[in-house]
Amino acid sequence: MPGVLVFCEVSEGRLKKASREALSIGRKLAEKAGGDLAAFVAGSGAAGVAAECGKYGAKKLYAGAHGSLDNYTTEAYATVLQQVVKDSSPSILLFGGTSNGRDLAPRLAARLNVGVASDVDRLEWNDGKLRARRPVYSGKAFATVDVTGAPAIATCRPNAFPAEESAGGAAEIVNVTAQGESRARVIETKISEAGEVSLAEADIIVSGGRGLKEGSNFSLIRDLAHAIGGAVGASRAIVDAGWVDHQYQVGQTGRVVSPNLYIAAGVSGAIQHLAGMSSSKHIVAINKDAEAPIFRIADLAVVGDLFQILPALTEEVKKAKAH
Amino acid sequence: MIARRLAPPVHGISNAVSAARANPLEVPVNSVVCVTHVPDTESRIKVSGRGIDEAGLKFIVSPYDEYALEAAIRLKEAKGGDVTVVTFGPDRAAHALRECLARGATKAIHVKGDVATADSLGVAKVLAAAIKGIPHDIVLFGKQGVGGDNALVGPMVAELLGYPQINVVTHLEVGEGTLKAHRELEGSEEVIEAPMPAVITAQKGLNEPRYSSLKGIMAAKKVAVDTKSVADLGLSEADIFNQRVVYVSLELPAEKSGGRKIDGADPAAAAREILKYIREEAKAL
Ligand SMILES: Cc1cc2nc3c(=O)[nH]c(=O)nc-3n(C[C@H](O)[C@H](O)[C@H](O)COP(=O)(O)OP(=O)(O)OC[C@H]3O[C@@H](n4cnc5c(N)ncnc54)[C@H](O)[C@@H]3O)c2cc1C
Numbered sequence: 001m002p003g004v005l006v007f008c009e010v011s012e013g014r015l016k017k018a019s020r021e022a023l024s025i026g027r028k029l030a031e032k033a034g035g036d037l038a039a040f041v042a043g044s045g046a047a048g049v050a051a052e053c054g055k056y057g058a059k060k061l062y063a064g065a066h067g068s069l070d071n072y073t074t075e076a077y078a079t080v081l082q083q084v085v086k087d088s089s090p091s092i093l094l095f096g097g098t099s100n101g102r103d104l105a106p107r108l109a110a111r112l113n114v115g116v117a118s119d120v121d122r123l124e125w126n127d128g129k130l131r132a133r134r135p136v137y138s139g140k141a142f143a144t145v146d147v148t149g150a151p152a153i154a155t156c157r158p159n160a161f162p163a164e165e166s167a168g169g170a171a172e173i174v175n176v177t178a179q180g181e182s183r184a185r186v187i188e189t190k191i192s193e194a195g196e197v198s199l200a201e202a203d204i205i206v207s208g209g210r211g212l213k214e215g216s217n218f219s220l221i222r223d224l225a226h227a228i229g230g231a232v233g234a235s236r237a238i239v240d241a242g243w244v245d246h247q248y249q250v251g252q253t254g255r256v257v258s259p260n261l262y263i264a265a266g267v268s269g270a271i272q273h274l275a276g277m278s279s280s281k282h283i284v285a286i287n288k289d290a291e292a293p294i295f296r297i298a299d300l301a302v303v304g305d306l307f308q309i310l311p312a313l314t315e316e317v318k319k320a321k322a323h
Numbered sequence: 324m325i326a327r328r329l330a331p332p333v334h335g336i337s338n339a340v341s342a343a344r345a346n347p348l349e350v351p352v353n354s355v356v357c358v359t360h361v362p363d364t365e366s367r368i369k370v371s372g373r374g375i376d377e378a379g380l381k382f383i384v385s386p387y388d389e390y391a392l393e394a395a396i397r398l399k400e401a402k403g404g405d406v407t408v409v410t411f412g413p414d415r416a417a418h419a420l421r422e423c424l425a426r427g428a429t430k431a432i433h434v435k436g437d438v439a440t441a442d443s444l445g446v447a448k449v450l451a452a453a454i455k456g457i458p459h460d461i462v463l464f465g466k467q468g469v470g471g472d473n474a475l476v477g478p479m480v481a482e483l484l485g486y487p488q489i490n491v492v493t494h495l496e497v498g499e500g501t502l503k504a505h506r507e508l509e510g511s512e513e514v515i516e517a518p519m520p521a522v523i524t525a526q527k528g529l530n531e532p533r534y535s536s537l538k539g540i541m542a543a544k545k546v547a548v549d550t551k552s553v554a555d556l557g558l559s560e561a562d563i564f565n566q567r568v569v570y571v572s573l574e575l576p577a578e579k580s581g582g583r584k585i586d587g588a589d590p591a592a593a594a595r596e597i598l599k600y601i602r603e604e605a606k607a608l
């Protein structure tokens with residue numbers, strides 16, 4: 001029965017957080033749109049997440065359990081997922097907003113001649129159509145769009161939809177026999193910074209700017225991030241200065257993030273920076289300039305010297321965690 | 324469809340005038356770069372109807388497209404070949420093409436139309452149709468057009484043209500008939516090899532885009548922009564505009580009602596206060 005299909009990814013035997021979030025909103029949509037929630041997982045370990053998919057409400061798990069799909073490649077995945085769409089004819093197809101989800105969704109959409117709403121932070125089924133809200137101009141505005149066509153495709157913004165378990169049993173496994181080939185081949189994978197929490201998915205981000213004065217002082221940001229269990233972020237000024245890699249840049253030309261907690265220290269709050277983080281749920285800013293623009297959007301504005309406050313805060317966090 | 328040169332040019336003679344200064348031992352590479360004209364990132368957005376109010380806004384070449392353009396110009400300088408820039412947009416988008424020509428693009432195509440009412444697949448169909456008429460080995464995009472922030476058009480064009488794609492690229496090497504690129508992922512990077520023609524979408528870090536020079540601006544004036552309509556490309560307007568993804572409304576976010584300010588003169592007290600906020604309000608520990 002047509003319903004909602006979710007492209008899910010697995011990491012170390014578990015569904016990725018972005019996939020759990022997409023399944024959770026997918027379950028709500030299926031209740032409205034009619035039909036069941038189903039998951040698609042590729043790679044030899046696919047069947048191993050049947051119980052977890054079930055917990056998030058999926059009735060079926062389409063498992064492309066081929067070794068050739070163990071590593072993501074665009075064309076092979078598009079071919080296999082296209083077959084699953086054909087077999088299950090869902091009315092809605094969702095992707096988590098991961099690198100792979102965002103790579104695959106547009107490729108498949110063009111193949112199916114349907115539209116995509118990308119990076120959405122709200123979804124509802126409205127009068128037979130998928131209605132999506134998406135931040136545009138890096139969060140300076142919100143567009144509401146209707147996605148017509150079958151399936152209607154959306155990629156979900158990380159952290160926008162809470163992952164919520166329901167009381168479902170293991171999903172029924174449907175073996176997918178289709179296989180595909182990719183001309184673009186991965187010849188090497190380099191892990192950038194092992195152990196760092198990914199910025200896009202992080203619940204907590206500690207971000208630093210030029211107020212840190214020197215690259216080596218970025219350790220103050222790292223120390224707090226480690227203590228609190230968050231990811232590190234940066235303003236473009238210190239990325240351009242070469243203090244940190246550009247993958248940490250938050251803002252209009254960096255990553256757009258919406259964590260539960262964003263702590264900014266020594267960041268002035270230029271419009272391009274605010275654009276990338278203003279949708280954070282709780283914002284703490286530390287700046288010695290009481291007039292800094294970042295204070296306009298901060299929930300807690302701390303006027304003071306980051307060189308004194310950051311170490312003190314890291315200590316307090318460590319003490320609190322020790323209890 | 325694709326005028327790829329299979330053998331190295333003899334005696335360095337190339338069909339492209341711009342190739343004259345390039346290394347005669349290299350096979351020329353023809354690039355197409357798709358560029359979009361967007362409001363300056365400094366802009367404050369005002370809403371008008373279901374779109375933005377363009378009055379008084381300054382428009383620029385979308386920042387990620389600048390990396391794509393720079394990569395193509397460097398290929399031209401190293402190997403010869405053409406760099407054709409393509410945009411689909413209203414009259415003002417011609418300024419984006421002029422800027423690209425001034426930096427070193429050699430040809431420009433402007434497909435005119437009200438792009439604001441086209442969805443990403445509509446844009447991709449227009450670009451794919453335009454690209455088919457241009458000799459090319461590699462088609463470059465920005466990873467996303469800032470503003471719309473869709474990050475969809477590059478992979479869509481790759482599918483429509485039937486090419487491999489490498490998305491969010493931070494490093495690019497072009498060989499004979501194949502290319503190698505680094506694709507950025509969460510916390511890792513893949514090195515990917517693909518046969519050409521292929522589609523690349525550029526990420527910050529790929530290179531350092533140049534500014535236009537006065538000489539470039541003068542030279543650009545001599546290049547005629549090839550202007551087309553959607554119909555000229557053999558496409559039906561009904562399939563491009565107001566299709567598939569349709570705008571219902573555009574809204575500004577609710578103003579934040581200014582938070583609480585605390586004095587950090589006593590760092591230990593400030594730290595305790597921040598921790599209290601983190602635990603009790605953000606519920607983050
Ligand atoms: C096309 C374009 C795109 C851009 N995209 C981005 C983007 O994606 N992300 C981004 O961040 N920027 C972006 N920018 C750059 C942006 O305009 C700003 O230049 C940049 O964000 C400033 O970084 P900063 O806040 O670290 O530095 P500054 O603006 O120099 O601010 C440093 C701050 O530190 C404070 N400070 C100094 N010492 C201390 C201390 N001891 N204790 C506490 N506070 C202190 C100062 O009061 C000041 O507010 C972009 C710009 C352009 C033109």
Ligand SMILES: Nc1ncnc2c1ncn2[C@@H]1O[C@H](COP(=O)(O)O)[C@@H](O)[C@H]1O
Pocket residue numbers: 357358359385387388409410411412438443446450463464465466467468469471472473474475476477
């Ligand atoms: N109207 C357009 N004309 C030319 N290129 C475009 C247009 N829209 C998008 N692009 C290209 O596609 C990329 C991704 O755009 P988007 O999918 O809209 O975020 C941009 O960085 C451009 O390279």
